[in-house]
Amino acid sequence: MNMLLWVVFPYICLTIFVVGHYWRYKYDKFGWTTRSSQLYEDRLLRWGSPMFHFGILFVVLGHVMGLLVPKSWTDAVGISQEAYHFMAISVGLLAGFLTLAGIAILIYRRRTTGPVFSATTPMDKVMYALLVVVILLGLANTLGWHAAGIGNTGPVPEHYNYREGVSIWFRQFLTFHPDADLMAQAPLGFQLHLLSACVLFALWPFTRLVHVFSAPVGYVTRPYVVYRSRDERPGAGVGSRAPQRGWER
Amino acid sequence: MRVMAQMAMVMNLDKCIGCHTCSVTCKQAWTNRPGTEYVWFNNVETRPGLGYPRRYEDQDEWEGGWVLNRRGNLTLRAGGRLKKLANIFVNPKMPSIQDYYEPWTYDYETLLNAPAQQHFPVARPFSLISGKQMNVSWSANWDDDLGGSKETAHQDVMLKGISDKVKFEFEQTFMFYLPRICEHCLNPSCAASCPSGAIYKRSEDGIVLVDQDKCRGWRMCISGCPYKKVYFNHKTGKAEKCTFCFPRIEVGIPTVCSETCVGRLRYIGLMLYDADRVLEAASTPDDEDLYEAQRSVFLDPHDPAVVREAERAGIPGDWITAAQRSPVYKLINDYRVALPLHPEYRTMPMVWYIPPLSPVVDIIKDTGHDGEDRDNLFAAIDTLRIPVEYLANLFTAGDPKPVTGVLRKLAAMRSYMRDINLGRDPDESIPEGVGMDPEAMYEMYRLLALAKYAERYVIPTAHSEDAHRLEELATDCAVGDYSDDMGAFGEGSGVLPTVAQENFAMLKARQTADTLVGGGSKSGRVNLLNWDGKGMPEGMFPGAGSADVSPTDEAAQIRDPQPGADLGDPR
Ligand code: SF4
Ligand code: SF4
Numbered sequence: 001m002n003m004l005l006w007v008v009f010p011y012i013c014l015t016i017f018v019v020g021h022y023w024r025y026k027y028d029k030f031g032w033t034t035r036s037s038q039l040y041e042d043r044l045l046r047w048g049s050p051m052f053h054f055g056i057l058f059v060v061l062g063h064v065m066g067l068l069v070p071k072s073w074t075d076a077v078g079i080s081q082e083a084y085h086f087m088a089i090s091v092g093l094l095a096g097f098l099t100l101a102g103i104a105i106l107i108y109r110r111r112t113t114g115p116v117f118s119a120t121t122p123m124d125k126v127m128y129a130l131l132v133v134v135i136l137l138g139l140a141n142t143l144g145w146h147a148a149g150i151g152n153t154g155p156v157p158e159h160y161n162y163r164e165g166v167s168i169w170f171r172q173f174l175t176f177h178p179d180a181d182l183m184a185q186a187p188l189g190f191q192l193h194l195l196s197a198c199v200l201f202a203l204w205p206f207t208r209l210v211h212v213f214s215a216p217v218g219y220v221t222r223p224y225v226v227y228r229s230r231d232e233r234p235g236a237g238v239g240s241r242a243p244q245r246g247w248e249r
Numbered sequence: 250m251r252v253m254a255q256m257a258m259v260m261n262l263d264k265c266i267g268c269h270t271c272s273v274t275c276k277q278a279w280t281n282r283p284g285t286e287y288v289w290f291n292n293v294e295t296r297p298g299l300g301y302p303r304r305y306e307d308q309d310e311w312e313g314g315w316v317l318n319r320r321g322n323l324t325l326r327a328g329g330r331l332k333k334l335a336n337i338f339v340n341p342k343m344p345s346i347q348d349y350y351e352p353w354t355y356d357y358e359t360l361l362n363a364p365a366q367q368h369f370p371v372a373r374p375f376s377l378i379s380g381k382q383m384n385v386s387w388s389a390n391w392d393d394d395l396g397g398s399k400e401t402a403h404q405d406v407m408l409k410g411i412s413d414k415v416k417f418e419f420e421q422t423f424m425f426y427l428p429r430i431c432e433h434c435l436n437p438s439c440a441a442s443c444p445s446g447a448i449y450k451r452s453e454d455g456i457v458l459v460d461q462d463k464c465r466g467w468r469m470c471i472s473g474c475p476y477k478k479v480y481f482n483h484k485t486g487k488a489e490k491c492t493f494c495f496p497r498i499e500v501g502i503p504t505v506c507s508e509t510c511v512g513r514l515r516y517i518g519l520m521l522y523d524a525d526r527v528l529e530a531a532s533t534p535d536d537e538d539l540y541e542a543q544r545s546v547f548l549d550p551h552d553p554a555v556v557r558e559a560e561r562a563g564i565p566g567d568w569i570t571a572a573q574r575s576p577v578y579k580l581i582n583d584y585r586v587a588l589p590l591h592p593e594y595r596t597m598p599m600v601w602y603i604p605p606l607s608p609v610v611d612i613i614k615d616t617g618h619d620g621e622d623r624d625n626l627f628a629a630i631d632t633l634r635i636p637v638e639y640l641a642n643l644f645t646a647g648d649p650k651p652v653t654g655v656l657r658k659l660a661a662m663r664s665y666m667r668d669i670n671l672g673r674d675p676d677e678s679i680p681e682g683v684g685m686d687p688e689a690m691y692e693m694y695r696l697l698a699l700a701k702y703a704e705r706y707v708i709p710t711a712h713s714e715d716a717h718r719l720e721e722l723a724t725d726c727a728v729g730d731y732s733d734d735m736g737a738f739g740e741g742s743g744v745l746p747t748v749a750q751e752n753f754a755m756l757k758a759r760q761t762a763d764t765l766v767g768g769g770s771k772s773g774r775v776n777l778l779n780w781d782g783k784g785m786p787e788g789m790f791p792g793a794g795s796a797d798v799s800p801t802d803e804a805a806q807i808r809d810p811q812p813g814a815d816l817g818d819p820r
Pocket of ligand 1: 430431432433434437438439440457473474475476477478479490596
């Protein structure tokens with residue numbers, strides 16, 4: 001059972017995530033977009049969208065810090081456990097609540113603005129629900145981590161240090177020899193957070209979340225005006241839209 | 250010198266009758282789809298007026314185009330790359346649908362199905378955005394023919410500095426029409442604003458296009474274009490813009506708007522320009538010098554040195570010949586009667602306009618004078634400052650001199666040609682008075698008044714060794730029918746059917762169906778490409794099942810009038 005939950009299932013999700021993106025990119029470049037609804041409404045969006053996006057960017061950064069940087073490294077640099085906790089908690093909570101408030105505004109807007117609601121696909125709804133669950137569980141963990149209480153109902157009592165459990169599991173997961181026991185011993189909150197995140201990652205390539213991977217960093221360096229020849233697309237002839245798609249390319 | 254070729258257009262505003270044929274045919278060809286209801290690649294504005302979208306020319310508000318920064322360098326008005334990226338989650342300057350207008354349709358079902366009753370049934374307007382009943386209060390040409398201009402026209406951005414002098418009294422007003430398409434700029438700020446690099450300028454003919462596969466819906470181009478000629482397709486989440494009908498241009502035929510123009514006032518031809526000098530010209534310090542600066546970028550296709558350089562740059566021989574015969578070049582550089590629209594945006598626009606003399610002529614005629622007399626016309630051009638200043642605000646960043654120059658040439662042509670038409674001896678002093686020789690003036694008259702199709706449109710066909718493999722004329726602006734339902738990835742995702750496939754499927758469906766109709770689709774889009782006029786095509790009227798309206802009670806009333814037309818999915 002542990003094996004299934006903490007090894008097989010996450011890898012299945014990872015595979016769907018990777019292969020799904022490859023397939024979606026091949027098959028559906030045209031559908032690869034943010035599907036912005038700013039045209040319909042931008043009073044609420046003006047607040048909600050930057051709050052959510054900047055919030056989640058910091059959350060991602062926090063995860064990178066917490067999951068990828070081993071405790072021994074921060075110890076070596078001389079950051080004490082207390083200092084680390086304080087930083088992680090404060091930044092984590094701030095970013096978490098910013099994200100939560102942002103997504104709350106966005107969901108409220110999506111539900112109450114008629115045009116935005118009717119442009120919402122079933123997939124969007126599933127995605128939003130999952131996203132909220134993942135964020136809530138994550139926040140609960142951060143809170144519970146120090147403030148003890150919620151989220152600490154697992155086998156390990158108070159002050160579960162994820163950097164000695166989940167983080168190690170995660171690094172092992174990335175190097176393909178995960179130890180299921182590490183996750184099995186984590187508190188329930190962490191376990192649920194991980195499982196829901198896995199589902200989210202598996203759905204990712206089929207939602208509008210794909211736009212994360214088109215973050216336009218190249219814009220900073222490319223020349224302002226792009227010139228392109230008519231015939232650059234393979235198979236494109238004069239006057240032809242080059243109907244080749246997907247596997248034909 | 251780096252020679253590049255640019256497909257360009259000139260419109261002779263004196264001949265525009267404001268019939269909107271160009272807008273309608275363009276819409277039929279390109280934006281007759283859900284998601285683009287409010288999109289007009291070609292629109293015709295009555296000036297003075299607010300334009301479309303409302304007050305788009307107010308760059309203090311919309312921040313489109315380029316400006317010079319304090320060091321005199323050209324920068325995007327809305328801020329550089331990093332500012333753009335910082336604003337990527339919500340574009341602070343994007344017009345909302347209210348700044349365009351909320352598109353609508355009518356509840357025709359009530360008209361068709363109403364029982365006999367004492368009062369006429371009424372077809373109520375329904376929003377195509379929310380599906381709810383709405384009050385129509387604005388549209389793309391709401392102030393057409395100065396309709397309601399007493400209320401709105403004083404908000405016209407171009408009246409700045411002269412608004413106190415313009416009275417919208419019936420006897421004193423002036424008006425003309427301004428058809429607008431994308432300018433296919435030499436220095437496009439839409440492309441420069443695009444974070445994904447999806448907007449590109451074709452190196453062969455300078456047409457500016459959006460790569461629908463690379464666009465990620467960041468919406469920066471929409472605010473970046475000062476002419477507001479990139480639109481957001483709210484169904485596909487991608488930007489779309491005028492394509493200069495490139496599939497037609499590539500095979501040597503003019504754009505749909507030009508082809509169908511009732512006034513035959515559009516000219517299409519090539520311009521050769523020096524790409525190395527574009528930035529320098531766009532950085533000209535004084536706004537009023539931008540017109541001349543842009544003209545100086547153009548190269549004389551008759552100059553042997555230019556021809557040699559053009560050949561070296563890989564421009565084919567027939568393209569150079571076409572550039573030499575280009576009516577656009579003649580109007581811009583030989584006769585100098587065409588002017589750019591808003592050169593002060595510094596995008597180096599390539600759709601130029603011959604300003605209308607008619608506001609001046611009309612006023613002379615209204616006062617009972619001879620509107621073809623040279624002296625009357627010249628005197629009027631000099632004294633009727635308001636139309637001239639207004640035109641200067643549009644075409645020369647406020648400098649009246651070039652506008653006066655053009656109007657004097659047009660006036661001179663009028664009176665010179667009258668003598669000829671009446672069989673009198675032509676008065677050579679007339680053309681000489683405006684700095685033209687009589688032959689050139691006659692040629693200009695011919696080009697403006699008589700030129701046939703082949704003279705108005707000098708379009709070399711595209712060179713491609715595999716041109717014979719052409720299967721169809723289609724588009725980068727996906728006009729395919731997409732999928733019928735909103736797929737898992739949202740509307741418009743997945744493989745695009747080609748236009749030929751779609752038509753084949755529809756023809757087949759009609760030939761094998763029991764009913765007379767065809768040419769429709771479940772998504773509510775009507776395709777009249779092969780409708781033979783029999784029966785009512787499915788989707789002619791919006792159905793309750795179309796995915797883009799929310800199932801409100803009102804919307805549910807508009808039911809599909811074709812219960813029996815179950816043709817199955819043609820694909
Ligand atoms: S007018 Fe056309 S080419 Fe110029 S900036 Fe606007 S969309 Fe781009
Ligand atoms: S079709 Fe020609 S005459 Fe009619 S509005 Fe358009 S540009 Fe003007």
